[in-house]
Structure formats: C-alpha cells, structure tokens
Amino acid sequence: MEDFLQILILIFFLWIIWLIIHVPVYIARNRGISGGELTTITILSWCGLIFLITWFVALGLALFWDNHKWASHKPKESELDRLEKAHNLMERGIITKKEYEKMKKELI
Numbered sequence: 001m002e003d004f005l006q007i008l009i010l011i012f013f014l015w016i017i018w019l020i021i022h023v024p025v026y027i028a029r030n031r032g033i034s035g036g037e038l039t040t041i042t043i044l045s046w047c048g049l050i051f052l053i054t055w056f057v058a059l060g061l062a063l064f065w066d067n068h069k070w071a072s073h074k075p076k077e078s079e080l081d082r083l084e085k086a087h088n089l090m091e092r093g094i095i096t097k098k099e100y101e102k103m104k105k106e107l108i
Contacts (some may be wrong), residue, residue: 019085021047021055024062033065041065 024045028038041058048055083104088102 017049021048024055024058027059028062028065031062031065033062037061037065083107 022045025038025042028041032039041061044054044058044061048058074085086095086100086107089095090097095103
C-alpha cells in the first residue's frame with residue numbers, strides 16, 4: 001500500500017510539472033502564435049526543467065510577442081505579377097481594355 005501511495009504521489013507530481021511546463025505553450029497557441037515562434041516557446045519551456053529562467057523567458061514571449069506585426073508582412077509584388085493580374089482581370093471582363101492599358105502604362 002505504501003508503494004502504491006508513493007507511485008501515486010510521483011504521478012501527481014509529474015502531472016503538475018507537465019502542466020506548469022505547458023502554460024506558456026497554451027498561452028501562445030491561444031494568442032495565435034505558430035510556427036517557429038511557437039517552437040521556440042515550447043523548447044524554452046521544456047528547458048525550464050533544467051534552467052528555470054528559460055521557463056520565464058518562454059512565458060514572457062508567450063504573453064508579449066506581437067504576432068500580428070509579422071503576420072501582416074507580405075512580400076512586395078513585382079510589376080510583372082501585377083501586370084499579369086490586370087491582364088487576367090481584363091480577360092475575364094472585370095475591367096475594360098482601356099483600364100488595363102492605363103494600369104499597364106502606370107506599371108511600365
């Protein structure tokens with residue numbers, strides 16, 4: 001009976017540690033953080049088992065990382081891409097040939 005109680009306490013203790021480690025990860029996921037940023041937070045959180053400071057760093061990143069700043073960054077579209085899109089719009093009848101020529105003149 002004593003061994004069973006010790007095993008039960010150990011399982012409970014490990015479960016609490018697992019929950020604490022995953023707090024920054026849960027926060028990050030709920031804030032919409034994904035990809036490399038989420039991986040970084042997860043690794044720092046697990047490293048908190050050895051170095052407690054990394055868990056606080058992971059928690060700070062999960063709470064204060066501005067995910068929207070990076071998500072809204074789009075690569076600049078080239079003039080050729082914009083010209084192809086304008087041509088497709090003209091072919092589908094969404095814009096007139098005159099409007100297409102005007103866009104073409106602006107791009108070139």
